[in-house]
Amino acid sequence: MRMRFKPYARPELLACDFHVHEPLTHGGHWHETYARPDQPWHLELGCGKGGFLAQLAPRHPDINYLGIDITDKVLILAKRKVEAAYAER
Numbered sequence: 001m002r003m004r005f006k007p008y009a010r011p012e013l014l015a016c017d018f019h020v021h022e023p024l025t026h027g028g029h030w031h032e033t034y035a036r037p038d039q040p041w042h043l044e045l046g047c048g049k050g051g052f053l054a055q056l057a058p059r060h061p062d063i064n065y066l067g068i069d070i071t072d073k074v075l076i077l078a079k080r081k082v083e084a085a086y087a088e089r
C-alpha cells in the first residue's frame with residue numbers, strides 16, 4: 001500500500017528520545033545505546049507500523065529491542081504505537 005508523505009514525521013521522530021537519529025554512527029556499538037547493554041538484543045528488520053514491537057517490548061523489559069524501517073512514514077506510526085503501549089502499561 002502506498003502511504004502519503006507525512007510532513008510531521010521527521011520533526012516528531014527527531015524529538016523522540018528512543019528514535020535513533022544517526023544510526024550509522026552506532027555500527028558495532030548498538031548495545032551501548034541501551035540502559036542495560038548486557039541484555040539480549042532483538043532486531044526487527046522492516047518493523048513497519050510497529051505492531052510487533054509495541055506488543056513485545058513492554059512485556060519483555062529484559063530484552064533490548066530495535067526496529068528498523070526504510071521510511072519515516074511508517075516509523076512515525078511505530079513510534080506512536082510503542083508510546084501508547086507503554087502508556088497503557
Ligand SMILES: C[S@@+](CC[C@H](N)C(=O)[O-])C[C@H]1O[C@@H](n2cnc3c(N)ncnc32)[C@H](O)[C@@H]1O
Nearest residue numbers: 044045046047048049051052068069070071074
Ligand atoms: C510488510 S511490512 C512488515 C511490517 C512488520 N514487520 C510486520 O510484520 O507487521 C515490511 C516493511 O519493511 C520495510 N522495508 C522494506 N525494505 C526495507 C529496507 N531495505 N530497509 C528497511 N526496511 C525496509 C517496509 O517499509 C515495510 O514497512
